[in-house]
Each structure stands twice: as structure tokens, then as C-alpha cells.
Amino acid sequence: xxxxxxxxxxxxxxxxxxxxxxxxxxxxxxxxxxxxxxxxxxxxxxxxxxxxxxxxxxxxxxxxxxxxxxxxxxxxxxxxxxxxxxxxxxxxxxxxxxxxxxxxxxxxxxxxxxxxxxxxxxxxxxxxxxxxxxxxxxxxxxxxxxxxxxxxxxxxxxxxxxxxxxxxxxxxxxxxxxxxxxxxxxxxxxxxxxxxxxxxxxxxxxxxxxxxxxxxxxxxxxxxxxxxxxxxxxxxxxxxxxxxxxxxxxxxxxxxxxxxxxxxxxxxxxxxxxxxxxxxxxxxxxxxxxxxxxxxxxxxxxxxxxxxxxxxxxxxxxxxxxxxxxxxxxxxxxxxxx
Ligand SMILES: [Ca+2]
Ligand SMILES: [Ca+2]
Numbered sequence: 001x002x003x004x005x006x007x008x009x010x011x012x013x014x015x016x017x018x019x020x021x022x023x024x025x026x027x028x029x030x031x032x033x034x035x036x037x038x039x040x041x042x043x044x045x046x047x048x049x050x051x052x053x054x055x056x057x058x059x060x061x062x063x064x065x066x067x068x069x070x071x072x073x074x075x076x077x078x079x080x081x082x083x084x085x086x087x088x089x090x091x092x093x094x095x096x097x098x099x100x101x102x103x104x105x106x107x108x109x110x111x112x113x114x115x116x117x118x119x120x121x122x123x124x125x126x127x128x129x130x131x132x133x134x135x136x137x138x139x140x141x142x143x144x145x146x147x148x149x150x151x152x153x154x155x156x157x158x159x160x161x162x163x164x165x166x167x168x169x170x171x172x173x174x175x176x177x178x179x180x181x182x183x184x185x186x187x188x189x190x191x192x193x194x195x196x197x198x199x200x201x202x203x204x205x206x207x208x209x210x211x212x213x214x215x216x217x218x219x220x221x222x223x224x225x226x227x228x229x230x231x232x233x234x235x236x237x238x239x240x241x242x243x244x245x246x247x248x249x250x251x252x253x254x255x256x257x258x259x260x261x262x263x264x265x266x267x268x269x270x271x272x273x274x275x276x277x278x279x280x281x282x283x284x285x286x287x288x289x290x291x292x293x294x295x296x297x298x299x300x301x302x303x304x305x306x307x308x309x310x311x312x313x314x315x316x317x318x319x320x321x322x323x324x325x326x327x328x329x330x331x332x333x334x335x336x337x338x
Contacts, residue, residue: 031119031129031228032194037071037097044071044080050099050115059114059158059195067105069113072222073097087216088139093178093224100138102218103145103198104205110160114197119228122190123152126288126319128231128333130238131166132182133196136222137175142214144173145207147200148221149181152191164199172221173210185228186319186331196223259322259332266336271311273334278303279324286321287313287334310336 033055042052050056050069058068072082074096079086082098092098102113123129131152137144149167151158166183198205207219229238262274275285282300285308289295295318298308308320315338322330 029120029229031121031123032226033117033120035226036092036094036224037073037099038095040071040073040075040097043073043075043077045076045078046080047086049080053097053099055117056099056115057117057156059112059116059156059197061114061158062108062110062112062160063114064108064111067102067107067113067218069102069115070100071097072100087141087220087222088175090136090138090175090222093134093136095224098222098224100220100222101148101197102220103148104143104202104207104219106217110202112160112197114158114195114199116156116158116193116195119192119194122154122192123187123228124230125187125190127187129185129187130182130227130229130231131185132180132225132227133166133223134178134180134225135168135172136178137173137210138216138220138222139175140211140214141216141218141220142209142211143207143217143219144171144210145198145205145219146171147198147205148172149197149199150226151195151197151199152185152189153193153195154189154191156193158193158195158197158199160199160201162200162204167198167200171206171208171210173208175211178222178224184231186321186329194226194228196226259320259330261320261332261334266310266334268338271309272307273310274305274307275320275322275332276305277330278306278322279327279330280304281324281326283322283324286323288319288321289316310334314338 037053039054040052044052047070048068049071053071072080072085074082083089083091087100105111131150147167149164151164165185168181260276280303284299286297287295313336315336318334320332320334
């Protein structure tokens with residue numbers, strides 16, 4: 001009863017102070033437009049037609065014309081129908097369509113077939129999200145790679161610079177099943193665009209011949225079900241309504257060290273939150289509100305624990321980030337009820 005009372009207070013306060021945030025979390029809308037490639041302006045009939053899938057664009061960096069990403073739909077023809085298309089047999093993970101993308105090719109150094117879309121709304125800085133997608137190695141590709149993933153940006157620039165927000169660390173060679181790639185994301189910017197592909201150079205990508213008798217040299221993958229969903233107000237991940245495969249854990253983004261708060265829901269009269277799990281070296285602490293604005297900060301504290309005064313803070317949802325001089329940023333979500 002004690003806790004539920006505070007939740008009610010907090011909820012009413014949030015409705016007054018942060019109506020947009022609350023409404024958005026209740027909807028739990030996928031930020032990715034046409035996330036299953038179902039919507040199309042025309043049925044595919046030849047190579048290089050990903051732009052027939054509404055909202056999706058070719059990213060031409062390191063691409064070699066006329067090659068690019070292929071689009072497959074049950075209404076397609078000429079090898080671009082599903083489930084039996086040019087690259088082999090695969091039912092879509094969801095619906096009647098999917099895409100096929102190359103992570104690497106001997107066609108050219110650092111050759112890529114990355115694609116991008118504008119998110120339905122920009123992400124909220126300081127908020128947590130779950131990002132995921134489904135991939136399947138194509139039946140007729142000789143080679144398989146690691147590094148297929150997702151990169152977010154505030155612009156349409158997606159350089160091949162060995163950085164991204166999710167990628168497969170293992171070589172993806174399952175050509176029968178769809179494999180789920182997933183990670184938690186702390187949005188440090190108002191990301192407005194998503195790209196899918198391989199954002200690592202050839203020198204940093206591992207390739208393996210998994211089908212010596214297969215005819216095609218592109219390392220080609222089917223893609224479907226691309227999702228970005230906000231965590232719940234309690235900080236729990238929210239997955240798309242697709243099967244989650246535990247065997248695909250171990251991707252970047254899941255291993256980030258987290259701060260621990262003695263309690264992350266503080267009620268009336270509480271003046272201090274105890275922060276645990278701080279890095280040992282010099283660390284800056286930054287407290288942000290739900291919109292990602294800095295509320296207060298403290299420089300060069302040292303771990304492992306610290307009492308942070310919260311008596312002056314208004315009710316609401318906050319994110320506390322510990323930024324060490326050396327090492328990974330650690331974060332925790334803090335809820336304050338008044
Ligand atoms: Ca689909
Ligand atoms: Ca297959």
C-alpha cells in the first residue's frame with residue numbers, strides 16, 4: 001500500500017508536468033517506420049529496389065552502382081517474390097515482405113549496402129530504449145560475417161567508422177531461422193534516423209566461408225522486424241511483439257556497467273539518494289530530467305558510493321549518469337514523488 005500510494009502520487013504529478021512523455025510510454029509505439037517492410041509503392045521485380053518499401057532509403061556510402069539492397073514481397077516477380085527469391089528460400093519473419101542486404105563483398109574494399117529511414121519521432125535524450133531486428137543468412141551466399149547491426153544518428157550521415165548502437169559480435173550463419181539481435185540503448189542525443197547494415201571496416205569484420213558450393217560472393221542477409229521501443233516508466237525493457245531468442249545475448253550495449261541506487265523511487269520527505277557502483281577514479285555526475293536537460297552536476301567525485309541530496313528536486317523522472325575520466329558511462333533511472 002505504501003508503495004502503490006507513492007506510485008499514484010508520482011503518476012498524477014507526471015501527468016501534470018510531463019504529459020507528452022506519459023502519453024508516449026502508454027502507447028509504446030515502435031519508432032521505426034514500415035518496420036516490417038510491408039508498405040510499398042510498387043511490387044519488386046528486379047535488383048536494387050529497396051526504395052519501393054515506403055520510408056526506406058539507400059545509403060550510398062561505399063556502395064558500387066548498380067548494386068544495392070533488394071526488396072522482396074509476396075506480390076513480387078522475377079526472383080523478388082517470397083518465400084523463394086533470388087538469394088534462396090525464406091518466409092518473412094512477419095507479414096509478406098523483407099529486405100536483403102550485403103554486409104561485405106569482394107566487389108570493392110569496404111563495400112556496403114546500408115539502408116536508412118527517418119524515425120517517426122526523434123528519441124528523447126536521457127531515456128532508455130530497446131532496439132532489435134531479425135536477420136537470416138541467405139541460403140545461396142558462400143560467405144557469412146559478424147557486425148550486422150543498427151546505427152542511430154541525428155543526421156543522414158552514417159560513416160563506416162567501427163561505431164554503432166547494436167551489432168552481432170558472432171558470425172551469423174543461420175540460413176533457416178530468423179535470429180534476433182537486441183540491445184538496450186541510453187539515448188545521449190535526439191536521434192532522428194536509423195540505419196541498418198555493417199558500419200565496421202573490412203579490416204574489423206570477420207568473414208567465414210560457410211557454404212563453399214554456394215554461387216554468390218556477396219555476404220547477403222535477409223532483414224525484417226526492426227524495432228525501437230521505450231523502456232517502461234519503471235525502467236524495464238520493452239521488446240517488440242516478436243520472439244526473443246536468449247541465445248543472441250552478448251551484443252554491444254548489454255554489458256554496460258550500471259549504477260545502483262539504494263532505491264530508485266523516493267517519496268515525500270526523503271532528502272538523499274545513495275548512489276552505489278560508482279567508478280573508482282575521478283568521475284563527473286550529471287543529473288538530467290526526462291527531456292535530457294541537465295538539472296545539476298558535480299565534478300570529480302570518487303566511488304564506490306555517494307549520498308546525493310535530492311531535497312530541491314521536483315517530482316518526476318530523472319536519469320543519473322556517472323561519466324568517468326576513463327571508462328564507460330554508467331547510468332541509473334531515478335523517480336521522485338513529492
Ligand atoms: Ca516483413
Ligand atoms: Ca533460408
